[in-house]
Amino acid sequence: LHLRVEPRMIKYEKELTMAKKIVVLVGIYLEGIYPRGENSVEANLLAPATLKASADADPEIAEKYKIKILNLPTSLNNEEIAKLILRDKPVAVGFSAYVWNMDLIAETAQFVRSSNSDIITFVGGPEVTYSSIEVLNVHTQFDFVVSGSGEERFKKILRNDLCPKALPQISGITYRDDRGNVVKIEEDVPVPEDLSKIPSPYQTGIIDLNDGKRHCIFIETYRGCIFKCGYCMWMGDMQSKTLNLFPIEQILKDIEIIYNNPNVAAVVFTDACIFYTRERAKLITDTIASCKYKIPTILTL
Numbered sequence: 195l196h197l198r199v200e201p202r203m204i205k206y207e208k209e210l211t212m213a214k215k216i217v218v219l220v221g222i223y224l225e226g227i228y229p230r231g232e233n234s235v236e237a238n239l240l241a242p243a244t245l246k247a248s249a250d251a252d253p254e255i256a257e258k259y260k261i262k263i264l265n266l267p268t269s270l271n272n273e274e275i276a277k278l279i280l281r282d283k284p285v286a287v288g289f290s291a292y293v294w295n296m297d298l299i300a301e302t303a304q305f306v307r308s309s310n311s312d313i314i315t316f317v318g319g320p321e322v323t324y325s326s327i328e329v330l331n332v333h334t335q336f337d338f339v340v341s342g343s344g345e346e347r348f349k350k351i352l353r354n355d356l357c358p359k360a361l362p363q364i365s366g367i368t369y370r371d372d373r374g375n376v377v378k379i380e381e382d383v384p385v386p387e388d389l390s391k392i393p394s395p396y397q398t399g400i401i402d403l404n405d406g407k408r409h410c411i412f413i414e415t416y417r418g419c420i421f422k423c424g425y426c427m428w429m430g431d432m433q434s435k436t437l438n439l440f441p442i443e444q445i446l447k448d449i450e451i452i453y454n455n456p457n458v459a460a461v462v463f464t465d466a467c468i469f470y471t472r473e474r475a476k477l478i479t480d481t482i483a484s485c486k487y488k489i490p491t492i493l494t495l
Contacts, residue, residue: 214257214259215258215260215284215285216259216260216262216284216285217260217285217352218262218264218286219241219242219262219263219264220242220263220266220287220288220302221238221239221242221263221264221266221290222275222299223236223267225269228462228490229410232408232459234407235407235408235460236265236408237265237412238409238410242263242290243263243395244395245288245345246261246263247392247395248346248348248391249261249352250393262284264279266278271298272302273305275302276305276306279302280306285313285356286314286315286356287313287315288315288316288317288318289316289317290318291320291321292319293320299317303315303317303336315337316337316338317329317336318340318341318344323341326368326378327376327378330369337370338358338369339367340366340367343387343417345392347367351367359371364379365381366381386417386418387417389416389417389438390441394444394447394448396448397448397451403457407457409457410459410460411460411462412462412464415439415445415463415465415474416439416471418435418437418438419435419437419467421435437470439471439474442474442477445478446478449478449482452489453481453482453486453489454485460492463493465494466494467495
């Protein structure tokens with residue numbers, strides 16, 4: 195008896211063997227802020243998009259992981275969000291935490307953990323960066339916290355198979371050891387992210403402006419601040435009172451993509467103050483003025 199093996203069967207078995215692990219990154223935005231009262235406009239948070247852009251650009255990571263983004267409104271409840279996460283059968287889910295979504299994130303992570311205890315859950319963002327130890331003590335549903343800028347840390351934790359205890363350990367990660375004690379891996383001198391290595395989520399299509407929706411878009415031209423106010427977290431890792439600049443060529447190309455797209459309803463610049471960088475600011479505003487659409491734009495001064 196001779197058994198014939200079809201080529202498509204071999205291909206299918208090979209695809210199963212080489213199936214990528216799915217990691218879901220969740221951003222939860224407030225509706226109706228920009229433009230005011232227009233709840234149908236989707237606000238595309240930058241953090242999940244830049245994390246995915248960085249990971250996808252790494253061949254070693256891209257071969258092993260598929261990064262999926264869920265960009266969702268706060269009007270959904272924790273069960274609805276958790277079901278969307280579980281639909282993708284991820285090995286891990288990461289949340290971007292801000293003051294407006296932390297409670298919802300914690301509830302969603304708890305629902306995910308109760309549904310499938312094997313899924314790794316982690317959280318980063320300004321709401322947890324400076325309280326990572328307290329966050330893990332209070333919220334046992336999280337496996338670890340990523341403090342500060344996350345793109346390079348995210349890639350490193352993926353290379354460590356999402357295990358913060360694995361070597362080499364990653365600075366800025368807070369986790370629980372085998373005894374359940376919360377451990378924070380400190381770094382002597384904060385190293386700013388190399389922003390030239392973060393591909394644009396607009397140029398890569400990670401943020402799709404032609405998906406049939408109207409969008410509120412965020413643009414980050416630099417990180418840090420020239421001031422060091424005691425009450426403000428804007429400095430983040432940048433304690434030298436300097437600015438960490440994205441490449442201006444990338445920013446100008448992003449602006450052309452955004453301001454020439456009819457689906458963009460509003461644009462928010464996330465910089466502390468774009469006019470700290472006078473020459474760059476003029477290039478940016480001149481490029482905006484040269485584009486097709488005059489879109490409501492929010493700048494922090």
